[in-house]
Structures are given as C-alpha cells and as structure tokens.
Amino acid sequence: MVVFAGQGDARRSMALLWRSDGAGSHGRTRGETRGRPGPKPGLSVGAIVAAAIEVADAEGMAALSMRAVGERLGRTAMALYTYVPSKGELLDLMYDQALAELPDGYDLAAGRRAAVTAWARDLWALYLRHPWMLQVSQARPVLGPHEYAMLETLLGLLRGGGLPPGRVRHVVGTLFAFVRGAAGTIAEARQAEAATGVTDERWWHDRAGLLAEVAPDFAARFPAVAWLESTPPEGPVEEPAPGEPYMEREARRMFETGLALILTGLGTI
Amino acid sequence: MVVFAGQGDARRSMALLWRSDGAGSHGRTRGETRGRPGPKPGLSVGAIVAAAIEVADAEGMAALSMRAVGERLGRTAMALYTYVPSKGELLDLMYDQALAELPDGYDLAAGRRAAVTAWARDLWALYLRHPWMLQVSQARPVLGPHEYAMLETLLGLLRGGGLPPGRVRHVVGTLFAFVRGAAGTIAEARQAEAATGVTDERWWHDRAGLLAEVAPDFAARFPAVAWLESTPPEGPVEEPAPGEPYMEREARRMFETGLALILTGLGTI
C-alpha cells in the first residue's frame, strides 16, 4: 500500500529535506555538533536514510520498519527518533535521496527526442533499482531538492521546443505517469519475487494451470485474450540478452514501445 | 505501500475469485448451503467484499482493517475468516469486484480511436472512484474474471487494427501503465485530502511558503522550474467546470493530453 508521509511539523520536515549536508554524505545534520553539550551523535540523518534504503532495496517496503533500520545500524528503533521525526519523514528523505542518483543533464546534440528518451530510461532504471519508490505516495509530493533537480533536468530538455508552458506541464505529467506506471508493472513483480522466493516464471505457470481448472471455458469467454496469449511473444528481431527473464524483457519492450508512442505523438502535434 | 495479496492456498483463492455468484450478488458462496449442518451463514463473500470496498472508498486503504470491515457488518474481525482466507485475498476480491463496474463494450462506429479514448476515460474514472485500487499490487495480477473481461474489451477495440499480436501486447501495456500512472497522481491526492482533512489547495499554499523559507535561492537553482511555475495554468479555452478543484482540472487535462499523444503516436506508426 502507499505509505503516506508524516504531516507532522511541516517546517521541520522541509528543513530536513533541504538540509545542507548533501547526498549520502553521512555528515552532521543540524548546524555544527562542535560546542554542544551532550554525547557526540553516533548516527546522522544521512546514515539512517542510507540504511533505510538498503533495507527497502533488499527486503522490500513491507519489511521496512524502524526496528529493522535501527538494527542495521546497531541501534534500537527509538534511537532513530533523535534524528528523524517519524517514519513518514524518513520515507520522504529516502525518496529524495534515491532521486539524487539521476544524472543532472543530457546532451541535446543528438536531438531533443533522444535526450528525453535517455531521461525516461534513466528514471525507469532508477525505479527498478528502488522499487519501493513507487510505493511512496505521489499525492503530496515530497518537494525535496532532488525532485526539483530531476524536474529541472527534464524541463531543460523540453524548454525551447516551442511548446507553450501549459503544454509543457502536461507533457511532463504524461512522461512521469507513463514511466511510473510502466515501472510499477515490473518493479512490483521483483518485490514479490524477493519477498516470496517464488520466481515470476513459476508463479505464472502455476496460475495458468489453476486458471484452466477454475475457468475451463476461458477461451470461449475471452476469445481475444486467448488469441493474444496463444501467439508467440515476438519474432527473433532482438539481441540475445541472455539472463533477462521473460517477463522483464516483455516489460522493457512495452516501455520502449510506449515511450516511442508518446514521443512520436509529441513530434506530430 | 502496495499491499501484496496473500499467497496462501492459491487454488482456494482462484476458486473464490471465479466463484459463480457474480458481482455483488451477496449470494451463496461454496456450493449450496442447503442440506449442510451448522448455523446458516449470516454473511457472504459478496457482502464482505462490498463492505470492504465501502470502507476503502470512504476511509482510504490505510483504514481498511479486518476489524473495520467486520464492524461495518456487525461482526468481529475473526468472523470474516470463515469466508475469506486472509486480508490479501480480500484485496484481490475487492479489486476484481471493482473492475466489474466497467462497461463491457464500446461502439466502434465513431472509429477505433474514439472507442479507445472512451475506454481509457472509463478506466481512469474507475480508479478515481476507487483510489485504493492503485495500491493493490500489480506484480502478480489478480487474474480475476473481471480483469480478463476488461482486457477482452480493450482487445476487442485494438484487434483488427492491423497491429501484430506482439505489438498489441505492448500497446495494451502502455495504455494500462499510462492510465494507472495518471490516475495515481490525483487519486492519491484525494486520499490524502480525505485522510488528513487538509485540502490540496491549502497544502500547496503552505508548502510553497515553507519552500521559499528553506530554499531562498530556489529561482536561481531551478530556473526552468521557476519559469514553469510562474506562468499561468493556461488560457481560458475551457468550459467553466465550476466545482472542480484546480489540481483535479490540471490532472484531467494532463490525462487527456497524454492519451492524445499515445493515440496519435499509434496512428502514425
């Protein structure tokens, strides 16, 4: 399920997001530790965010608990609350931190379309590296620095294409929606595989058998579906790509097709 | 976060999904109750699914607990387990049941593109009526009868367009990904609004103030973003649509734009 970020002290959470210690610098957090009473901080916001991302990457969003993150850092769950106000804020920080992995510029020399394609592929790859990102609510955007940086990058590619600003907004929204939706298909499959240990291949095989059991009249009820499923995935017009599971290859092809449709449409408008 | 369906007894869950009592018929579930010992069932799978959908629609996915569903039916949480193996299976049933609201055919008289557009709009509207649907994992599809019915409907529109089957698969995936992604933006906003009581308008206003506080150099760091945000949403080339909040109108326009891009692209390929 989508996890909603905490709407606690909004000012504090924005300050955390835009804190000056960049990236995963594991640095000091609120001003300087120098000259403050009390024990030296053994952790940092950056370290906690990094640990949380590791947990979420490895075990999936469902396994991301404050206890689990604390354990990875050799602390208890409660120790984290010194640095981060709540789990919701931690999710926001994780999300924005992951976005920092994106490149911040693309070469327009090969053309606008090629650059936007590269941008979309990178975002898609990021979502696949961090499938839990798709489960952080998009409702109230995180509004962190890296989110704006990503947007800035895309706008840099789209601006100057002759589109009016209102149009640009909708194109941006379309690209985000598509990449996100397309990545969701496969990202969640990976999470399910990691969480349950059942490969996608096997799962589909088992389910197909059950489906035939429970709906013996399938082909009659859904002729077009049966037609589609009876045809082979596609011709051999493809590089080998040896290790890639069937599902993933299909998902990638779908992504490329959809992206091409959108950009072709954009070119003819 | 995305909720994963239970991978308990797969056979039982498929049987539940494809149980003969259709739709919300609140009918008998496993064979006939006639001639069985024990008290008469006071509930039914259909009634439980309907109650769960009501809860999720009204209070959001986060508030959907077995206790809440039981309470709505005047029972305890444990009473539900007589009918449904786990919360995960219940989610599958809810998902497939909601899909039953979709029309099962479109008129091709006005052309293929018009029909596909209508199909996409209906799916988008369904997601907005039931925002929690977007939080049910897509990883391992539910594979319920209404999911196949929806697919069958779309394939009925796309088949005969001269596209090879492999291509059709990718176009279908693209349409699903886009509609889902686009609906997510606004559906989650509605859920957040319902859950927190803070309107989107107000939330954005507050956050903008905080952003200016915490990142005073915003316009310099993100010039293209600042440029985009400084331009008015769009010309007055729009019907009044009085009650529609600003965010929703923009989201709807984005959806229409993206759909047009995809279908235009499809037309020129």
Added chain:
DNA sequence: CCCATATCCTTATGCCGTACGGAGATCTTC
C-alpha cells in the same frame, strides 16, 4: 437424541509506530 459440522466469538501471539521518561555523556559557566 446424537454427533458431525458450521458460524461466530474470545483470547493470545507477535508484529508495528511511537510516547514517555530515565541513564549517562559532554558541554558551558562558575
């Protein structure tokens, strides 16, 4: 009547996020 079987409930287990307050480290100020 008797008993198998069904529904529904009470209770309990082990997770979760996190409020509260205590223990002890480390600073500034005398």
Added chain:
DNA sequence: GAAGATCTCCGTACGGCATAAGGATATGGG
C-alpha cells in the same frame, strides 16, 4: 573541579494490526 544544562540512546509501555487456536452455540442428518 563542581553544577547544571543539554544531548544521545535505550527500556518500557500502549494501542493497533493480522491472525492462530480453540471454545460456545446453532443446525442439520442419522
């Protein structure tokens, strides 16, 4: 160096969650 303020980290506890186990009770067939 002592006092007091302030900080990190932890132990405990609370209420909520899904759900396992088993008991009370109703209902049918024999």
